[in-house]
Amino acid sequence: MSTKLLAIDQGTTSTRAIIFDESGRILESAQTEFEQIYPQGGWVEHDAEVIWSDTVKVCREVLERVGIEASELAGCGITNQRETTVVWDRKTGQPIHNAIVWQDRRTADRCRELREDDTDAWLNARSGLLLDPYFSATKIAWILDHVEGARARAEQGDLAFGTIDSWLIYKLTGGQRHVTDIGNAARTNLFNIVEQRWDPDLLRFFDVPEAMMPKVLESTAEFGVIEPELLGAPVTVGGVAGDQQAATIGQACFSPGMVKNTYGTGCFMVQNIGEQFVQSKNRLLTTVAYRLNGTTTYALEGSIFIAGAAVQWLRDALKIIDAAPDTQALAESLEGNDGVYLVPAFAGLGAPYWDPDARGAVLGLSRGTGIAHFARAALESVSYQTRDLMEAMKADALDAVELRVDGGMVANNWLCQFQADILQLPVVRPQITETTALGAAFLAGLHAGVYDSLDDIAALWGEDRRFRPDASPESVDALYAGWQEAVARVRSE
Numbered sequence: 140m141s142t143k144l145l146a147i148d149q150g151t152t153s154t155r156a157i158i159f160d161e162s163g164r165i166l167e168s169a170q171t172e173f174e175q176i177y178p179q180g181g182w183v184e185h186d187a188e189v190i191w192s193d194t195v196k197v198c199r200e201v202l203e204r205v206g207i208e209a210s211e212l213a214g215c216g217i218t219n220q221r222e223t224t225v226v227w228d229r230k231t232g233q234p235i236h237n238a239i240v241w242q243d244r245r246t247a248d249r250c251r252e253l254r255e256d257d258t259d260a261w262l263n264a265r266s267g268l269l270l271d272p273y274f275s276a277t278k279i280a281w282i283l284d285h286v287e288g289a290r291a292r293a294e295q296g297d298l299a300f301g302t303i304d305s306w307l308i309y310k311l312t313g314g315q316r317h318v319t320d321i322g323n324a325a326r327t328n329l330f331n332i333v334e335q336r337w338d339p340d341l342l343r344f345f346d347v348p349e350a351m352m353p354k355v356l357e358s359t360a361e362f363g364v365i366e367p368e369l370l371g372a373p374v375t376v377g378g379v380a381g382d383q384q385a386a387t388i389g390q391a392c393f394s395p396g397m398v399k400n401t402y403g404t405g406c407f408m409v410q411n412i413g414e415q416f417v418q419s420k421n422r423l424l425t426t427v428a429y430r431l432n433g434t435t436t437y438a439l440e441g442s443i444f445i446a447g448a449a450v451q452w453l454r455d456a457l458k459i460i461d462a463a464p465d466t467q468a469l470a471e472s473l474e475g476n477d478g479v480y481l482v483p484a485f486a487g488l489g490a491p492y493w494d495p496d497a498r499g500a501v502l503g504l505s506r507g508t509g510i511a512h513f514a515r516a517a518l519e520s521v522s523y524q525t526r527d528l529m530e531a532m533k534a535d536a537l538d539a540v541e542l543r544v545d546g547g548m549v550a551n552n553w554l555c556q557f558q559a560d561i562l563q564l565p566v567v568r569p570q571i572t573e574t575t576a577l578g579a580a581f582l583a584g585l586h587a588g589v590y591d592s593l594d595d596i597a598a599l600w601g602e603d604r605r606f607r608p609d610a611s612p613e614s615v616d617a618l619y620a621g622w623q624e625a626v627a628r629v630r631s632e
Contacts, residue, residue, distance in 0.1 A: 141213040144583050145201070145374065146576040147194055149219045149303050150382065151240065151404045154190060156197040158205050158212075159580040161589050163571055163599045169200035176237060181244040181486070184237035187225045190303065191310045195369055202370065209370035214587040216378035216579030217362075218385035219303040221326045224278040226289070226351070227306070229299050232314050235286050238303070239278040242405075242444060242486045246277035247495040253277075253344070263418055265331045265338055267425030271493055273442070275302060276328035276345040283347075296350040302326070304379050305353045308363050311376065316363035319353040320379035321435070325427040330355070332427055333416050335435065358384070358429040359586040378582020380429065382575045383407040383440065386545055387428050388582065389574030391600040393436075393593050396537035398529075401575065402548035405489070406446035406521055408528045410439045412536050421531035422491040431585070431593070439536055441490040441528030445483035445499075447548050449517040452485070459510045467553045469514035476618070478503035480625035481516035488626070491531045496631035503625075521548065522558045523622040529562055541565040541605075545574040552606075560610035561619065570601040 142161035148154070155170040171193050176184040202209060222241035227234045239245070250270050259269045268274055279300050283290040292298050301309060305319040324330040324337075329347060331338035337352050356362060362376040380388060383401060387409045390399040395413040400406065411428055416437055419425060428438035450463045460466060480502050482488075487495035501516065529539065542564055549555055549568050559566040571577055584590045 140588070141211055142589050143207065143212050144580040144587070144589065145198065145212050145215040146580040146583070147198065147215065147217045147307065148576040148579065149190060149194060149217070149307060151220045151242070154193040154197055155576065156194075156201040157573065157576045157580070158201050159577065161584065163577055163580070165571070165573065167201050167204040169197040169204060171197055181247075183240040183243045185223065185240055187227070187234045187238045187306055190238070191307065194307055198370055208372060209374050210372035212374050213589050214377040214583040215365065215374050216581070216583030217304050217307060217376060218380050218382050218575050218579035219307070219323070221302060221323060221381035221383065222273060222275050223303050224275045224282070224300065225303065225306040226279065226282045226298055226300050227309070229297055229314075232310065235289055235298065236282045239282065241273055243278065244272045244487055244495050246272040246281050249277050249281070250495070262328065262341070263425070265333065265341060266328050267325065267332045267416070268328050269422065269424070269493055272495055273489070274326060274328040276341070276347060279347050279351070280345055293348045293351050298351055299353070300347070300351040301353055302381070304381070308376060308379070311365045311369065312363035313366045317353045318356055318362055320358050320360070321355055321430045322358060322384040322427050323379070323381045324355045326381060332425070332437075358431055359582050375587070376583070377586025378579055378584075380578055380582060383409050384428055385578030385582075386575045387411065387438065387578065388596070389571075389576075389578030390543045390545060390569065391597040392543065393597055396539065397543070398532070398539040399543040399545065399574075400525055402446050402521060402544065402546035404446065404448045406443035406524060408441045408525060408532070410532050410536055410539065412437050412439055417536065419531070419535045421534050422493055423528070423531050423535060424490065439532055441531060443521070443524045443528070444486045444489045446521045446524070447546070448485065449481065449483040449520060450548070452483070453513060453517055457513070459513060463547070464551070466514040466518055467551045469511040470518050470553045472511050473515055476515055476519060477505070477507065477512060478621065479508055479512040479516050480622055481513070481520045482625050482629045483517070483520050484629050488630070491527060492626070492630065494631055497629050500625070500629045502628060518551065518554045519557065521554065522561045523619060525558060526561050526619060539564060541567050543567050543569065545569060545572045555606045556609065559606040559608050561615050563608045563612055563615065565608070566606040568603045568606070570603045
């Protein structure tokens with residue numbers, strides 16, 4: 140029996156393909172970055188056709204690097220940037236507009252128009268989400284209202300909507316399958332996560348025709364078969380999860396109370412809350428972590444829009460570092476932050492603030508402020524925002540005993556230690572930090588019979604390093620108070 144698993148990890152800035160063996164070990168990977176399109180301030184787009192062609196390219200490349208044929212794969216899993224919205228013509232398979240990215244804020248005014256006193260409570264009770272440009276619903280409506288003739292075509296059933304997973308499956312299967320998984324559906328603001336169906340009232344509220352919607356499947360399912368000419372043999376797509384759900388699975392957070400945080404372009408904390416839907420009282424989101432064998436597991440989630448992107452800003456816009464790892468030595472060179480705070484509200488503020496009009500700022504500058512302060516402030520900002528989320532989760536749900544971390548930023552030991560100090564909790568880095576792709580591979584492996592259960596997957600998770608709090612609660616509370624004051628300075632409300 141074949142046990143090698145292909146994971147397609149389609150992210151915000153790059154597309155990757157990774158082949159894992161049954162123990163979760165990476166055999167090879169291939170990756171390519173793609174262009175970020177900024178038509179105007181606050182708008183972010185991707186070329187969906189480029190994402191599609193890049194996906195095929197990296198899949199072929201990783202097979203060649205491992206030296207196997209596609210026929211030797213047990214299956215394929217897909218994980219993707221969530222909320223990013225593609226609308227395409229069902230007949231031609233061509234997008235009618237660039238993909239509108241999750242970071243995009245163009246529908247902020249529309250959200251304000253839709254908002255009434257009870258809107259967030261009503262939406263949250265059904266979708267687990269809030270009214271915000273972050274989610275797919277207002278992005279779909281914007282495309283229908285700004286591409287000539289699109290709304291009429293959508294109502295006639297000629298157009299399809301999908302998040303990136305759905306778009307890739309449609310293309311990989313030659314247009315045979317228009318499907319998504321329950322976790323991605325749960326990020327649209329159109330899916331009722333209690334009744335687990337596209338909600339007619341939500342579709343009506345956001346003015347989105349139901350004819351556009353994909354069929355919703357469990358996290359492991361027969362999503363479709365990749366056309367043989369693409370990779371050389373047919374390969375079954377057996378597992379799909381949005382990036383944060385996939386990382387939750389890759390981190391083996393299968394028991395209520397377990398929490399993971401993924402540090403990527405943004406930063407996303409997810410806490411398993413079990414089989415019961417719970418509404419947050421602290422402006423967190425309730426989402427579907429995964430659904431397997433008819434059982435749904437829910438999670439609380441906090442979304443930070445800018446994490447690693449703050450370090451990219453230092454590198455690409457300010458040009459004060461050459462590469463992201465430079466930030467560790469710079470941060471270590473300082474005894475403290477000297478009162479310098481970066482609030483990276485470049486795309487507004489996410490949870491628990493939900494302030495799309497907030498804008499970034501660096502506060503506390505003096506003549507003594509240098510490059511090291513900017514680097515340290517960028518890293519600290521990620522840790523402070525994570526504490527914002529942890530405080531909200533503690534108020535809503537179960538206390539965490541540790542935080543499992545993953546993503547590119549956690550290679551930075553200074554960041555991991557500072558995070559442990561700020562949270563006053565152990566921060567645990569796993570042996571395999573590519574947990575997003577790993578989670579997709581695990582789901583595909585469950586479908587293919589490589590694994591029999593979640594217990595098999597949990598047994599494969601291994602700890603690389605545990606960072607324990609090494610600072611006094613009083614000192615970190617003082618730092619955190621400075622952060623809260625800085626955030627108050629940039630809020631729009």
